[in-house]
Amino acid sequence: MSLSLETYLTETAGADPLRQAAATTILNLGEAAVEIARLIAHGGAGAELGKSLGEANLGGDIQKALDVVADRAVVGAMHRSPVAFYGSEEQDAPITISEGGSVAVACDPLDGSSNIETNVSIGTIFSILPVGSEHRAEPRSAFLQPGSRQIAAGFFIYGPQLLLIASFGGETRAFIHVPGSAGFTSVGETLAIPATTKEFSINAANRRHWAEGLRRYIADCEAGEAGNRGKNYSMRYVGSMVADAYRILLRGGVFLYPGDARKGYEKGRLRLVYEANPVALCIEGAGGAASDGLSRTLDIVPGDLHARTPLVFGSTEEVEEVRRRLAEQG
Numbered sequence: 001m002s003l004s005l006e007t008y009l010t011e012t013a014g015a016d017p018l019r020q021a022a023a024t025t026i027l028n029l030g031e032a033a034v035e036i037a038r039l040i041a042h043g044g045a046g047a048e049l050g051k052s053l054g055e056a057n058l059g060g061d062i063q064k065a066l067d068v069v070a071d072r073a074v075v076g077a078m079h080r081s082p083v084a085f086y087g088s089e090e091q092d093a094p095i096t097i098s099e100g101g102s103v104a105v106a107c108d109p110l111d112g113s114s115n116i117e118t119n120v121s122i123g124t125i126f127s128i129l130p131v132g133s134e135h136r137a138e139p140r141s142a143f144l145q146p147g148s149r150q151i152a153a154g155f156f157i158y159g160p161q162l163l164l165i166a167s168f169g170g171e172t173r174a175f176i177h178v179p180g181s182a183g184f185t186s187v188g189e190t191l192a193i194p195a196t197t198k199e200f201s202i203n204a205a206n207r208r209h210w211a212e213g214l215r216r217y218i219a220d221c222e223a224g225e226a227g228n229r230g231k232n233y234s235m236r237y238v239g240s241m242v243a244d245a246y247r248i249l250l251r252g253g254v255f256l257y258p259g260d261a262r263k264g265y266e267k268g269r270l271r272l273v274y275e276a277n278p279v280a281l282c283i284e285g286a287g288g289a290a291s292d293g294l295s296r297t298l299d300i301v302p303g304d305l306h307a308r309t310p311l312v313f314g315s316t317e318e319v320e321e322v323r324r325r326l327a328e329q330g
């Protein structure tokens, strides 16, 4: 039976005030996502929204017009929500939204920026954290909580369908935007990632920079039936993590963005607070696993809002196999 997003969030929040705050915030993020999807569909997504602005964000990535437009839409949603602090990939420091707010929202307003002008799926990722009295004086500190403290998290995908993948109350579900409305409705039951897989997802152009253990792991996947994994693998890599994550939530697989030997990539490319943690919560909520290769992602204490982390997530057996290889071979 399909369920409206609003009904689902209200029922899951129950009488818990922090969960209620998260529920309102997710509904408002849904409105921002509908606005962003409309801009992508009608606003000259090709040349205009994919145009580089020439400014680098703190992570060193060149901002595109849509990165900035999406951030503005999300900020608008924050002002309609019980949010104290907002931390974004597109802003150097967190901003205060409302002194009385009870949650902090970390966000990657536009994930998959390199795909904007190519009409490939892109997304918005969010993480909702509790704000305690100890965080009030220093907003930055609210974002330095481990991902296991997230009240809810998820991501929108702007693709052939506008989808929301949300992890709330320990489970992960998909919702689809109902065209012509502001609402979302559930798709299927709770998501469950198969424990075993034959699909891997990695930017193999970086192979020469990888550590030996990782090189051997991928070589063994590529060796197929003849190799020591004893099965044939396939490779899928969209270059928009939201799209790779959703495919893995549906049919299993393993995604890897490791640290490598390139300057500035020692901890990979992805950001812990607003990319890895929300995706990890969704993956764990669907029975999968997420790590930095060796340790559980959700247990890492962030050193900074924009900190990077190596990221491996997906089917539990495969994430464990990667851990074993890295522990043995470095």
Ligand SMILES: O=P(O)(O)OC[C@H]1O[C@](O)(COP(=O)(O)O)[C@@H](O)[C@@H]1O
Residues within 6 Å of the ligand: 061, 089, 108, 110, 111, 112, 113, 114, 203, 239, 240, 241, 242, 269, 270
């Ligand atoms: O081009 P690369 O190095 O493979 O990186 C691709 C990864 O970078 C990202 O685009 C990073 O996110 P942003 O687009 O938000 O910077 C991920 O979506 C994707 O998985």
Ligand SMILES: [Mg+2]
Residues within 6 Å of the ligand: 108, 110, 111, 112, 241, 275
């Ligand atoms: Mg991103």
Ligand SMILES: [Mg+2]
Residues within 6 Å of the ligand: 067, 089, 108, 109, 110, 111, 112, 113
């Ligand atoms: Mg981004």
